[in-house]
Amino acid sequence: MNLTIHMSPADIQATDPAVEDIYIVVDLIRATTAITAIFDQGAQRILAANTVEQAREAARLLPGRLLCGERNVQPLPGFDYGNSPVQFSRANLSQRELILTTTNGTRAFYACPAQSLRLAGCFYNARAVTAYALDCARRQHSNIAIVCAAENNYFALDDTICAGYLAQEIQRQEPDITCHESVTAASGLYQLYPPSKLAAYCHSAAQVIAHGLSEDIDFCLRQNGSFSVARVTGTEPRTGLLILEPVDSKFIPANS
Secondary structure: OEEEEEOOHHHHHOOOOOOOOEEEEEOOOOHHHHHHHHHHOOOOEEEEOOOHHHHHHHHHHOOOOEEEEEEOOEEOOOOOEOOOHHHHHOOOOOOOEEEEEOOOHHHHHHHOOOOOEEEEEOOOOHHHHHHHHHHHHHHHOOOEEEEEOOEOOEOOHHHHHHHHHHHHHHHHHOOOOEEOHHHHHHHHHHHHOOHHHHOOOOHHHHHHHHOOOHHHHHHHOOOOOOOOOEEEEEEOOOOOOEEEEEOOHHHOOOOO
16 A cells, blocks of 8 residues: 655646545645534535636525635635634534535645545544545555645645645554655654644745634644544536535544
């Protein structure tokens, strides 16, 4: 079994990604942390839109869903929610369906092979998502790739550091896994910039703080506070949006 980290969606698109591999998508600040918080609050599913126009059209076609998202941290006019994990963590989302579009995170799910198993990873669900990914990879005899959402396809320190932490969790649970040198690089950055230092050096964090959402940064930097794991289960025929649903907790190995 091999482990690789792609520093941006552009990296994965430049390779020949295997459909049978397991992909953990990371947009630490804030999409994949928000997705985890949404499922903590009992949501039924999230429909991930690549563009604002797709999200609005999907809401028009199938009313009753919460319309959520942002562009460059700013909430979008007419949307019910932005992309704040803190806000989602305080909302009653039981059995709700949400449409979500974000600047970088939702796009990264689309960059992975269409039929592959795609999971949402972050600090907040690190042990759970890595345990589930490993369990699936063992059963499928496949490899694992961590995909950083990055920032407009450019390197993002926060996503890479989170990927390094996830890689360490995978190595802890599967010591014999073969790691690409990208894992060495990301793990080294995690040692240099642990969560306690990350916000001071991270452009994404600075943007969010500048918009008065510093609570979101604190939330995104929490480690292993959730057992929620979101996975892409298909594409909705009528809207073309990716469907994300929570993994049943009974399928998440106990060592998480």
